[in-house]
Amino acid sequence: MAELEKYITNYFGITEQNALKGISSLFKYTKINKGTFLQKQGNHCNTMGFVLSGYQRFFALMDGKEVTQWIAHQGEFTVDLTGFITGSPSRWSIQALTDSELYIIQKSDYDRLDQLVPRWFEFEKLFMVRCFTTMEDRIFSHLSMTAEERYHFFFKHNKELFNRVPLQYIASMLGMSAETFSRIRKKQLG
Amino acid sequence: MAELEKYITNYFGITEQNALKGISSLFKYTKINKGTFLQKQGNHCNTMGFVLSGYQRFFALMDGKEVTQWIAHQGEFTVDLTGFITGSPSRWSIQALTDSELYIIQKSDYDRLDQLVPRWFEFEKLFMVRCFTTMEDRIFSHLSMTAEERYHFFFKHNKELFNRVPLQYIASMLGMSAETFSRIRKKQLG
DNA sequence: GCTTCTTCTTGATATAGATCAAGAAATCAT
DNA sequence: ATGATTTCTTGATCTATATCAAGAAGAAGC
Secondary structure (H helix, E strand, O other), rough: OOOHHHHHHHHHHOOHHHHHHHHOOOOEEEEOOOEEEEEOOOOOOOEEEEEOOEEEEEEEEEOEEEEEEEEEEOEEEEOHHEEEEEEOOOEEEEEEEEEEEEEEHHHHOOOOOHHHHHHHHHHHHHHHHHHHHHHHHHHHHHHHHHHHHHHHHHHOOOOHHHOOHHHHHHHHHHOOOOHHHOOOHHHOOO | OOOOOOHHHHHHOOOOHHHHHHHHHHOEEEEEOOOOOOOOOOOOOOOOEEEEEOOEEEEEEEOOEEEEEEEOOOOOOOOOOOHHHHHOOOOOOOEEEOOEEEEEEEHHOOOOHHHOOOHHHHHHHHHHHHHHHHHHHHHHHHHHOOOOHHHHHHHHHHHHHHHHHHHHHHHHHHOOOOHHHHHHHHHHHH
């Protein structure tokens, strides 16, 4: 659990020992196999997962095609944040791309955190802002960068991912076809 | 002020009369002329504006070109949310595209809202989630839609904007050149 | 290890959208 | 109103990226 607490400190800015113990006690360690769905599009969002290891893909169907919105990895949360917080149906399916280890919290437990942790909503708010900032950056990358620039920028910050998951999903997440991705990669490799 | 309170209810889900009075008392009515900067990129974010009328463009310089990230209108907030909440330098410049009326709150007053409004952080959190969802939708539109589809989708929901501000900014915000925008528009008009 | 299935690459071709350039239309200032 | 400035349109051309198709490489199952 030490790892979870460390991450909660990093993510939510919470340092009080009691609060950390309280929060982490509500998360359950879970192993899942490659291919397992943590969430199906359109369903209720009942759980939030914190990634210890492995990769999970967020995607939605659009005109019969799967569009990958995000690939979560260690230290991130697997959840359709919108659905989880507001109760709306999940906009994404979430599927493990590799065997994965997660800490999972149930929605009903999550909703009690404010009773357990002083200033919980304040921390949560800061977490949301961070998520918002990430999204804002991604939009800007689509307004101002070419596919090749997006590739390089993403590669610089996520090198390990390129060896671990099918590249077609990274391509989709960056808004380009698998073939374009492959050609940019070839150039890059030499 | 009634209008502001109505919007605060819609945006933040706050309905208690005392809370609404308290919040709206911290906002100051302000008129600004077309061209005025509410925020300059790189500066501190000291104010948050609530739009009563007019249009304000968020943009950043990228390789010497201005990229429009968003155009705010009535009922929205003009602020670099990230900078305003976290204290980081503003990522955007914000400039009035038309004469505008705003309610403006100072950061120092905003930071006292939690003492004034019970459950303020909780409301604020929900506000952040809504902003996050909007961004997530926009990203998905770039991953799954053509320029023409983005045009039509945006037009459907923002018809009035097309008569009020230079179209080149809408084009930039949708991630296409002004010429492409013009051609799509021509097709659409007949 | 061989087979099967999935993923990746590569070439050929098509196309959406960018860029450049010039003129038309609209808006603004005096 | 008139001229100046900004914005929009249009055509010509170019280029980034998509699509299609087929084979190569890699991973997984037996």
